[in-house]
Amino acid sequence: MPNITFTFGSSKADLIFGKCQEPIASYITKRGEAYESGSLIKRLFVTKKSTHFAERYGSATAMEGFKPVGENGPHPSDGFEDSYSKTINNETWKSSFSISREAMDDAQVMNLTEKPDAFISSYYRTRDRFGAAMYGAAMKLSDECTFGTKKFDVLCADGEKLFSKAHPSKLGKKAQSNLFKDALSTASIGAMETAMQNFCGDQQEILDIAPDTILIPNDYKAKNKVFEAIGSDKDPATSNNGYNYQFGRWNIIVCPYLNEWLGADSGLWVMLDSKANERYKGAIWQERKALEVRSYINNDNDANVWNGYARFSAGFSEWRFAAIGGVSSGNQLVSA
Numbered sequence: 001m002p003n004i005t006f007t008f009g010s011s012k013a014d015l016i017f018g019k020c021q022e023p024i025a026s027y028i029t030k031r032g033e034a035y036e037s038g039s040l041i042k043r044l045f046v047t048k049k050s051t052h053f054a055e056r057y058g059s060a061t062a063m064e065g066f067k068p069v070g071e072n073g074p075h076p077s078d079g080f081e082d083s084y085s086k087t088i089n090n091e092t093w094k095s096s097f098s099i100s101r102e103a104m105d106d107a108q109v110m111n112l113t114e115k116p117d118a119f120i121s122s123y124y125r126t127r128d129r130f131g132a133a134m135y136g137a138a139m140k141l142s143d144e145c146t147f148g149t150k151k152f153d154v155l156c157a158d159g160e161k162l163f164s165k166a167h168p169s170k171l172g173k174k175a176q177s178n179l180f181k182d183a184l185s186t187a188s189i190g191a192m193e194t195a196m197q198n199f200c201g202d203q204q205e206i207l208d209i210a211p212d213t214i215l216i217p218n219d220y221k222a223k224n225k226v227f228e229a230i231g232s233d234k235d236p237a238t239s240n241n242g243y244n245y246q247f248g249r250w251n252i253i254v255c256p257y258l259n260e261w262l263g264a265d266s267g268l269w270v271m272l273d274s275k276a277n278e279r280y281k282g283a284i285w286q287e288r289k290a291l292e293v294r295s296y297i298n299n300d301n302d303a304n305v306w307n308g309y310a311r312f313s314a315g316f317s318e319w320r321f322a323a324i325g326g327v328s329s330g331n332q333l334v335s336a
Contacts, residue, residue: 004032009296024306028120028293035124041131043253044215045285045314046278050090057157057281057317058085083170083202084157088315090288091150094308095122101302116306123291123308129257131285134314135215136261138162139268139324141179156319163324165331173204178323181330184222184269186229189214189250191333192271192323199320209320211273213251217258219266226252226269267326274321282321286313 006025041047048055067076097115130147137145137154141161145152160167165177176199182188196209214230216222230250251274262268277283288311298305324330 003290004029005290005292007292007294009294024116024295025293028116031117031120032124032291035120039124040128040253040255040257041285043213043251043274044131044135044255044272045283046281047285047287048281050286050288050311052090054087054089055286056085056087057284058083084159086155086157086315086317088153088284088286088313088317090286090311091152091313093126093310093312095119096305096307098298098303098305101304119306119308123310127312129260131314132255132257133261134316135255135270135283136258138316139258139262139270140265141327141329152313152315154316157317158319160319162316162319162322163327163330164319165329167319169200169204170202173200173202176200177331178319179327179330180323180325180333181328182325182333183267184216184225184229184325185334187334188325189229189271192325195333196271196273196320196323207276207320209273209276211271211323212249213253213272213274215253215255215258215270215272217262217266217268218254218256219259222266222269223254265326268324269326270322270324272322277321280318280321282316282318284315284317286315288312 048057069076097119099115133145133147134152134154137152138161141163143153143155143161145154154162156162156164156167158168158170163179165179166175167178168175178196178199180188180192180195182191193211196211197206199207199209201207214226216226230252259266289309291308291310294307294309296305296307297303325333
């Protein structure tokens with residue numbers, strides 16, 4: 001259920017508008033429930049509650065591990081240090097709508113549903129568009145995302161773009177890449193999965209990365225390719241219908257809002273590990289203040305005004321939960 005709070009001004013006791021306050025609030029809440037259940041945010045980000053103007057996300061390097069010491073041997077000293085960190089600032093978001101006195105006088109009931117519906121729709125649409133904009137900017141290899149008049153940082157904690165061929169190690173180990181040029185295909189899905197399973201931590205230790213999701217824009221060519229690759233348990237490219245081990249293993253997210261930010265680059269695709277995203281705090285959706293709606297009468301024109309206020313933001317801390325394909329400047333996974 002969406003966490004929406006309502007505050008009513010003097011209009012609650014007003015003979016004209018008082019009787020419509022609770023129905024409108026109930027309508028907004030129910031519509032919010034519907035949008036919340038279908039939102040892409042929970043599938044692309046890990047949600048974190050915020051209690052400050054900004055929040056810092058960091059991690060520690062892995063310990064070297066246990067060593068064989070023989071019978072009655074001493075305990076070797078082991079330790080770790082802080083790895084890279086990322087700070088995400090909260091942003092304030094506002095909107096409003098109003099219902100005229102004349103609409104109430106003339107019993108224009110349509111205004112009592114259409115305007116609240118447009119209001120709550122715009123709130124959840126803004127959230128999904130903002131989340132897609134952050135991913136879209138990262139997929140376009142940008143340092144920042146421009147949304148409205150504001151700019152949002154899309155760099156990772158290590159100072160690199162989310163998708164980079166040179167993610168550094170805090171301990172000076174070999175740099176790593178999650179940026180690849182391979183177009184979407186059965187072979188490239190298997191190759192990228194393998195590459196992600198080989199991602200290492202700062203100590204060069206193999207991590208427990210297990211990709212389970214593929215993200216694409218709403219493009220018919222991309223949809224044809226991904227479902228051709230994973231949609232059948234048989235391999236149509238072989239005369240004896242060999243087994244397709246990609247079948248039934250992937251969650252597919254088709255995000256129409258990505259089209260706005262990717263433009264002609266509809267061949268870009270992203271592989272994600274949803275559990276690693278949660279575990280390592282990869283793509284972060286930061287909630288500071290849930291939607292607050294305040295209703296009051298405007299004394300200048302007698303309109304019933306509904307103001308909406310929320311605070312949230314998003315950003316990327318860890319990169320190892322994701323990899324991208326279809327970028328011409330990326331590394332090649334599958335030989336031509």
